[in-house]
Amino acid sequence: MSTRSHDTTDAATGVLLMLTAAFFGWQTTGLEIGTSLRMGPGYFPMILSGLLFLLGLVIFLKALRSPAGEPFGVIAWRGMLFILPAPVFFGLTVRGLGFVPSLFITTLIAAQASLRMRPLPALLLAVLVTFFSTLVFSYALGLPFRRFGPWLSF
Numbered sequence: 001m002s003t004r005s006h007d008t009t010d011a012a013t014g015v016l017l018m019l020t021a022a023f024f025g026w027q028t029t030g031l032e033i034g035t036s037l038r039m040g041p042g043y044f045p046m047i048l049s050g051l052l053f054l055l056g057l058v059i060f061l062k063a064l065r066s067p068a069g070e071p072f073g074v075i076a077w078r079g080m081l082f083i084l085p086a087p088v089f090f091g092l093t094v095r096g097l098g099f100v101p102s103l104f105i106t107t108l109i110a111a112q113a114s115l116r117m118r119p120l121p122a123l124l125l126a127v128l129v130t131f132f133s134t135l136v137f138s139y140a141l142g143l144p145f146r147r148f149g150p151w152l153s154f
Helices: 008-030 043-065 077-083 085-097 099-111 119-140
Strands: none
Touching: 008 043, 077 085, 077 099, 085 099, 099 119
């Protein structure tokens, strides 16, 4: 039987959401907000920050009224180690390698976050994601980017 009277995981989540909203709301104070009819560049970020703050407040208040929940548990370090750097890798290499190789390698990196992912399914996933994304972004939408970059020209 737990002796805690509040759900600490929801309380921590609510506080983190409110702090994140406050930070991004503070960042928009230097931008012109405008009005609902003539929105400035800071209007939409300020509205989203306000909504995120309200969501965090609701979660925090709910946590104070609900009984203790599950403890935090183990942090998924493997997921953070592979998921977080994947888009950074893509952003740093997409101009040099090009869209196709950067996306292929990024998908392989992100696939390693799961302990269940084996090499052959990871390769198949990378091929399918790259193929589908190239079809959508390059051919269907006609976005002007290089499929293969200058780093690969021999």
